[in-house]
Amino acid sequence: MKLINLQQSTPEWLEWRRGGITASDISCLFGNNPYKTEWQLWAEKRGLRAEDDLEGNPYVRRGKMFEFMLRERIAADRKVGLIPVCAEHDTMSQIRASLDGIDSSRRPWELKVPSPGNYQAVVKSGINSEPAQRYLPQLQHQLLVTDAAEGFLVFGDIDEEAQTPEVRDYKIFIVPADPAFQNDIRLRAEAFLQAVASGKEPSKDPKRDLYAPQCAIDAYEWQKCAAKLRPLLHQKAALKNALLEIDRAITQASTPMLKLLGQNKKGQFSGVRATHVERSGSVNWRDLVKSLGADPDDEQTVAPYRKAGTSHVQVTTLDLPE
Numbered sequence: 001m002k003l004i005n006l007q008q009s010t011p012e013w014l015e016w017r018r019g020g021i022t023a024s025d026i027s028c029l030f031g032n033n034p035y036k037t038e039w040q041l042w043a044e045k046r047g048l049r050a051e052d053d054l055e056g057n058p059y060v061r062r063g064k065m066f067e068f069m070l071r072e073r074i075a076a077d078r079k080v081g082l083i084p085v086c087a088e089h090d091t092m093s094q095i096r097a098s099l100d101g102i103d104s105s106r107r108p109w110e111l112k113v114p115s116p117g118n119y120q121a122v123v124k125s126g127i128n129s130e131p132a133q134r135y136l137p138q139l140q141h142q143l144l145v146t147d148a149a150e151g152f153l154v155f156g157d158i159d160e161e162a163q164t165p166e167v168r169d170y171k172i173f174i175v176p177a178d179p180a181f182q183n184d185i186r187l188r189a190e191a192f193l194q195a196v197a198s199g200k201e202p203s204k205d206p207k208r209d210l211y212a213p214q215c216a217i218d219a220y221e222w223q224k225c226a227a228k229l230r231p232l233l234h235q236k237a238a239l240k241n242a243l244l245e246i247d248r249a250i251t252q253a254s255t256p257m258l259k260l261l262g263q264n265k266k267g268q269f270s271g272v273r274a275t276h277v278e279r280s281g282s283v284n285w286r287d288l289v290k291s292l293g294a295d296p297d298d299e300q301t302v303a304p305y306r307k308a309g310t311s312h313v314q315v316t317t318l319d320l321p322e
Contacts, residue, residue, distance in 0.1 A: 001088070001090060001106065001145055001146045002089070002090060003085055003087050004087060004088060005086075006086045008098050009064075013086065013098070016096070017096065018045065019094065019096075020088070021096065021141075021192065022096050022097060022098060023110075023138040023142050024098075024138065025041055026138060026141040027137050029041075029185075029188040029189065029192055030188070031205075032133075032134060037204070038192070038203075038205075039203070039204045039209045042192070042195060042196060045196045063112070066158045066165065066167075067100060067113060069156075069158070069167055070154065070156035070167055070170060071084075071100065073170065074111075074154060074170070080103050083102055084099060084102075085099050085102050086098050086099070087145050087146060088145065089145050090147070092190075094189070095141075095144065095145060095185075095186070095189055096145065097141060097146070102146065106146050106147075107146070107148045107149075107150060107151055107152065109154060110138060110151065111156065112135060112154065112156070113158055114131055114155060116157070117297075119156075122155045123171065127175075131155065132153060136153070137185070139153050139175050140175075140177070140181050140182055143177045143178075144177075144182040144185055144186065149176065149177055150177060151175050152174060152175065153172070153175055154170055154172050154173075155170060155171045156169075157169040229315055229317070230317050230319075233316065233317040234317065234320065237320055261276050289302075
């Protein structure tokens with residue numbers, strides 16, 4: 001392992017990350033990153049796609065905010081020094097890792113502060129839970145970089161209701177190095193880096209990556225549709241804004257009628273009919289399902305009650321604000 005003198009979250013650190021495959025990247029190459037595909041990562045490395053602004057992600061900000069608390073708690077409880085460092089593989093410098101912590105035996109510690117729901121999933125299913133399985137490739141990548149025999153995957157639960165937020169509980173999983181899996185990481189990383197260098201696109205995920213016409217005929221058909229849609233979408237946006245203004249004016253003009261109606265449900269005079277409408281509040285179905293002892297995230301639980309799905313094309317124009 002070669003230690004790199006960089007401070008994490010700095011512009012220099014970001015540039016260093018772009019030049020290689022990091023532990024955060026590796027899940028894309030195995031297809032189990034819920035936020036980014038292999039093609040999207042390839043496009044970022046090629047400079048064809050802007051990197052996601054993770055600093056604006058509330059979950060990322062929350063994790064960074066509480067990660068140092070978890071590191072200090074682990075260090076105090078286990079009497080171990082944990083130092084966040086940047087490192088590269090001894091012989092494959094483009095295989096890189098930003099470690100949340102490394103101990104005196106050069107073993108990596110990967111610290112996670114998940115949402116309360118994900119933490120309970122870890123408590124319930126341990127290393128076999130979805131959150132733990134999602135981060136195991138990341139830790140194996142770090143073990144490859146550090147050449148350590150084992151590493152630690154840690155999940156922390158933060159009491160955010162306390163006057164001063166504190167670590168309420170945590171779970172530690174000791175993960176041994178898996179040479180066969182690490183070899184797979186090495187091969188995938190090398191193939192991916194070659195694809196970045198050569199400009200050869202990896203296969204796109206049809207459900208997550210953007211389609212683009214691959215031949216002149218398809219491009220022509222798309223352009224014909226777009227030429228018809230753009231003015232219609234502009235017209236729709238203008239009408240929608242006009243309707244919003246009209247709705248606001250109607251609400252303002254009709255509000256005094258509520259007092260005039262008094263106990264009456266309906267009223268009619270001077271060419272206008274008014275009806276006093278009362279609606280019940282919405283039901284928090286997730287909490288209801290939980291109160292009945294079921295898991296609202298379990299598809300087998302909710303599938304029998306799910307209505308038939310529909311399929312349609314939703315179109316937007318890129319020259320209007322979202």
